Structures are given as C-alpha cells and as structure tokens.
Amino acid sequence: MNQLSTAIPPRVGFISLGCPKALSDSERILTQLRAEGYGVSPSYADADLVVVNTCGFIDAAVTESLDAIGEALAENGRVIVTGCLGADADRIRERFPQVLAVSGPHAYEQVMTAVHAHLPAPHAPFESLVPPQGVRLTPRHFAYLKISEGCNHHCSFCIIPRFRGDLVSRPVGEVMQEAENLVAAGVKELLVISQDSGAYGVDVKYRTGFWGGKPLRTHIQGLAEALGSLGVWVRMHYVYPYPHVDDLIPLMADGRILPYLDIPLQHGSPRVLKAMRRPAAAERVLERIRQWREVCPDITLRSTFIVGFPGETDEDFETLLDFIREARLDRVGCFTYSPVDGAPANDLPGTVPEAVKEARMARFMEVQAGISETRLAEKVGRRMRVLVDDLDEDGTAIARSSADAPEIDGLVFVEDGEALRPGDWADVEIIDASEHDLFARQTEGSAGPAN
16 A cells, blocks of 8 residues: 555545444444544545444444445445444445455454454544544434343344353443543533333443442443433433332432433234243333323333234234333334344244234334324323424424424424524423324423523
8 A cells, every 4th residue: 555645644434334333333433543643534535535433233334334345445445344233344344345344343452443444544543533432423413322232122023132252341441531531522412212211230240330439330220311411411321120210200200311212122912922032011011101100190101013923913013002002102113023143033923914914013113103103192282302303494493392202203393483593492481282293382481592
C-alpha cells in the first residue's frame, strides 16, 4: 500500500445492520477507530476499506447482510465482516472468499486487529477528537445503553446464544459512567438494551460494584434506581418477565424511570410456549399485568409475538388471540415463524403452510390494531410531556411520549410545533388519535426549547 499522507487519515466506511444491540457494537468500534486517528467515510469511494456489521437473526436479515457485503465488495473491494452473521465464518467465506477478515458479534478487538492489519493506524492517535460519550449513530438527544452481552436462554426458535454466547454483564460502575457521559453530552433519553435486561448481574451473582465512590449492586433494580437519578428519561427494553421485574413497577409509578416495559412474550398458548422453550404460564402473565397496572396505571406495555410456529394449531392461535384481547397491550409486533439455520425448532413436526402463517398474522394484527386504537383514544384530552425528534415541512413537530420508543412505536405530532427543534421538550394536550399515533397542541407554559 502507498504511504498515506499524514494530512489525510486513513478512512473506514461502516455499514451497521440489525437491532439496537448491534448498533451499540458499531458505536463502540467507531469510537475506537476515531480514538486511534482513523477517519470515517460516508461513501464507498472515499473509504480505504469498509466494515460491515451484520445481522443473522432471521432469513430476511441474513439476505440483507449478504447483499450488503456483496455491495461493499463491488463498490470498494476491501471489506471486513463482523456481527452475528460473522459467527458463521465458513458461510461468509464460501460466498465471499475475497473478504479481508470475518469475526462474530461484539468482537471489538478482532475487528480492530483486522483493521490494523489491512489499514495501519496513523502514526499519532488523536484521542482528543473523541468525545467522552464516544462516537454515536443516534441523534444527539437519545442513546442506547447496552448493559450486557449474550443470553442464558435457549429458546428453540433462536440462535442468538450461539452467536453472542451466554450472559456477560458489564460492570455496573462502567455502565453508570457511560450513562453519565451521555447525559453530560446532552442525551435526554437512555434506552437500556441487552439480550435479556432482566437478567443483568445474574452471571456475577449480583456482586456489588461502585459508582461515585458508593456501593451499587449489579442488579436491574439497583441499576434502574441509579439511572433514574440522572434526571433523564430511562426506558427499559428486552426485559424477560422474571419475578423481580415486579420491583421495577413502583419506580415507574414514582416517575424515576419511564412507565414503559418491553417484555418478549412470544405467544399465549401454553403448548406453543413449551415448544418454544418459553415460560408457559400465560394466566400468571395476565395476573401480573393486572397487578402492574394497579401499581402504575400509566404503564405502557410492549411485546412481540410469533405466529405459525411449528405445531401451532387453529386452537393455539385462537388462544393467542384471547390472550392479547385480555392483556390489552399498548404496543405489539408480530412476525410469522421463519426457520433459522441451526435453530432446534426446525426439527419440530407440524410445519405451518406459509399462506396460513400470513393469514394468521393479518388476523392477529387486525385484532391488535383495534386494541391499540382504543388504548390511544383513551389519551385524547390528556396532557403530557413529549420529546421532539424532528420537524416536518409544514411546521409540525414530530415527537414521542413516554409510551413511544424511537423507530418501533408511535409518534406524537405537535401541530403548532414550528418553533420546536430536535431534542426539545414540549408540554402538550392530546387532541386526536389514530391507530398508531397521537396528535397534539402545546399547552401554555410548554417546556419549549431545550438547554
């Protein structure tokens, strides 16, 4: 390789695919690249090589990742592959033998080693160019906070533990230091993520760490309490419904963390849940939901479900519909079952035809749409605080309430929000609702522009 001018640092292009957990991995790699003096290129043409952080959870994600690798090779020619799909290195190299290196998820050191081998770092690092909060791929006012890697569950439809390994919790002091850095940089919403947030600390037996010179237990409740003291929105994602999750609900009722819980329920039929290797006590889940709402009436519950799982009968599907009618969840995603290479569920009998899967998903979403619309209609006339994400051409502010996680939930359209900017708080009154979104006007004494 020709000697690069010291005036122009070597540049790395970066493609990040998949879930927020993969995005967090990308941010960590980009932070290290910038710390070592590398530039980050927004185009193939200006990049000296390209890193592709892949996803491999379902077939559509695998296809997207393979297409991205192929495009990067065609447009640039020098490609390093990492991420979940990279855990199957033989598959990548068989398809693309010309890739420079392949590594699995959260393999930060391996990625940097590959970059160093094929694009040596500048002579002197420019660590002063890296802000304390690191390089981020989200807007300035919200950020994902990853608290652990891996998962101890072995659901029959999932191969993530094969990619990411068993649960490894980050030290609680390290998590809190990152959170403090983010808040100091202007972040107003922290989105707590992992493969299984409710299990935080179980791998280290909830040992005591330290934050600000004070002891802090490595446990989701202690972490939530500490994060809630930072004066920003704290939103909990991917919380497996362990019994101790009940202890988070009073924190929500007291306004210390957002009254929002993302819990992966997957189905409502005990028989299907057993085949999925998931908790099968659907009645107990419904009772807990009732208890949560008694403690925190404003709680927003989000979940995801799978229809068309092997062996799912018409009766199982009707049981699922009965479950969501009774649970009345606020935000719901639904997917048809998709076989994933290496998943134990592939060997289960009773494959459901694709046409039946699609019909069941359509019916599921029709039932849930009615529930969501009713739940949102109940908010008309209420006042609430929202966080502005964007402004459209008509001067309407596009915002989110405590019930809305970015990119996956609904929006609050503030019709007289032309003076607002991304990252601003606004106090609004809800004037209308649709199936997914709310419409609002600012109230007197609205929070207005952020500091």
